[in-house]
Amino acid sequence: xxxxxxxxxxxxxxxxxxxxxxxxxxxxxxxxxxxxxxxxxxxxxxxxxxxxxxxxxxxxxxxxxxxxx
Amino acid sequence: xxxxxxxxxxxxxxxxxxxxxxxxxxxxxxxxxxxxxxxxxxxxxxxxxxxxxxxxxxxxxxxxxxxxxxxxxxxxxxxxxxxxxxxxxxxxxxxxxxxxxxxxxxxxxxxxxxxxxxxxxxxxxxxxxxx
Numbered sequence: 001x002x003x004x005x006x007x008x009x010x011x012x013x014x015x016x017x018x019x020x021x022x023x024x025x026x027x028x029x030x031x032x033x034x035x036x037x038x039x040x041x042x043x044x045x046x047x048x049x050x051x052x053x054x055x056x057x058x059x060x061x062x063x064x065x066x067x068x069x
Numbered sequence: 070x071x072x073x074x075x076x077x078x079x080x081x082x083x084x085x086x087x088x089x090x091x092x093x094x095x096x097x098x099x100x101x102x103x104x105x106x107x108x109x110x111x112x113x114x115x116x117x118x119x120x121x122x123x124x125x126x127x128x129x130x131x132x133x134x135x136x137x138x139x140x141x142x143x144x145x146x147x148x149x150x151x152x153x154x155x156x157x158x159x160x161x162x163x164x165x166x167x168x169x170x171x172x173x174x175x176x177x178x179x180x181x182x183x184x185x186x187x188x189x190x191x192x193x194x195x196x197x198x199x200x
Contacts, residue, residue, distance in 0.1 A: 025138040026140065029141070044139060
């Protein structure tokens with residue numbers, strides 16, 4: 001699964017640590033999600049979506065369909 | 070260092086200290102118990118002490134694990150699965166060697182330390198997969 005987490009975070013000028021604090025996870029988890037080594041759980045994906053004010057499918061792409069903008 | 074510390078949230082100093090005390094109590098009780106007849110009251114009491122000590126360690130570990138985030142928990146569980154498999158295979162494998170004539174090994178006493186060591190080693194490798 002690919003995602004736009006790094007781009008969204010960078011656009012807001014947040015560090016991985018800042019985003020981790022906002023999502024109440026560790027910085028390692030944010031890094032693993034950004035590098036595609038870990039797919040977040042559904043509750044965490046929802047928290048990410050709410051934080052950035054975007055639908056989940058516009059942030060995460062499972063490769064089965066085009067990512068919505 | 071804070072990064073590494075966050076992975077070891079479940080190994081807080083207090084918990085580590087308690088686990089070491091419990092391990093010491095268990096090993097000491099095992100050696101002291103040999104002075105008493107099997108089935109005697111002191112020996113049974115020492116066995117109960119060992120079981121309670123180990124039980125509190127497991128409880129403490131579960132409580133600490135609940136404070137981890139989802140990725141950290143996954144890493145710990147994958148490491149635990151490896152430790153479980155390796156220890157189980159070791160016990161079973163050694164059983165075959167015992168039947169073939171090798172000396173008996175006290176897995177009741179050393180099974181848990183063995184699992185803990187494998188867990189720690191597995192943790193290092195599993196963590197790397199997510200870095």
